[in-house]
Amino acid sequence: MLINADFTRRALLASENYQWVSSPQNGVERVMLDRVGAEKARATSIVRYAPDSNFPHHLHPGGEEILVLSGTFSADNIDYPAGWYLRNPPNSGHQPYSKEGAVIFVKLWQMPAEEARYVAIDTNDAANWQKQGNRDVCHLFSDASEQVSLKRLNANEALFTGTVRGGAEILVLDGELIDDDIIDNAQTYTRGSWIRLPVGALSKIKAGAQGVTVYLKTGHLSHVIGADVEGA
Incomplete structure (x- = not known):
């Protein structure tokens, strides 16, 4: 799958043009901003968790970057309300979920293999x-x-x-x-x-x-x- 995959060109998506598509997990939808690959891909997305939705525990071989935009995103029994910035390095894993629902900005497979630092910052x-x-x-x-x-x-x-x-x-x-x-x-x-x-x-x-x-x-x-x- 290729979405805005030519990185030598300008790409944009206005918020009024969002198109939500289902993920493999019930209750989780996403807007694909750019993507190179199949389900496990170099990808940038807006992801929406319905209340009481979750993903099973999984690894991120290429790392994961998250900014919580609304609601409360949770992982491994830690809650991250809107405004939290998270950075999970390559080969880290977690079990994400949301009790109240959440919208997050997510970037996958975009870190160098040698990156090892975890980041969690409350921008509020x-x-x-x-x-x-x-x-x-x-x-x-x-x-x-x-x-x-x-x-x-x-x-x-x-x-x-x-x-x-x-x-x-x-x-x-x-x-x-x-x-x-x-x-x-x-x-x-x-x-x-x-x-x-x-x-x-x-x-x-x-x-x-x-x-x-x-x-x-x-x-x-x-x-x-x-x-x-x-x-x-």
Whole structure:
């Protein structure tokens, strides 16, 4: 299965265009944002757990990255309410479930084999935020190949200055982004909208009139060429 699998091209999905599809597990649905492979794939998805839904214990050979968007996501008897960022390294395993229901942003099979660090950060905790110029930043993960953070931008503030090195991936968490890259027709992206920019892109994306909060990953597309990625 190939969905937005050419990583040299721009990809996007506005939240109003979500198409939910069933997963192999009852009560769990997903919106596929990008995917290279079958059920065990290099994949980026929005996943929705119905109340009292679960997955059996399983491994993630290629690692798993999660941002809880709403509800409460749980795994191995630990609850993670909306705002928690989790990073489970390659060959880790867990038994995920949700008692009340949850929506999460998930990235699978996108970590180097040598990554070994577990990460669990509550982005609701003000202590995890710091000022960086005019914007507030919550740093989530950084290594030689990628940088992950949440950013709060003021009204009309540009997200990038100059070329997007190493590519970028954006998920709107609150407020609106204005995309002036669309010729003659600026696009507005509301909460839940996803944008992926290729290596070397020039972008005029900026915050809307009320500001915006985004998940931002940069640098991670430097090693990805077209669809030459094995997902399983």
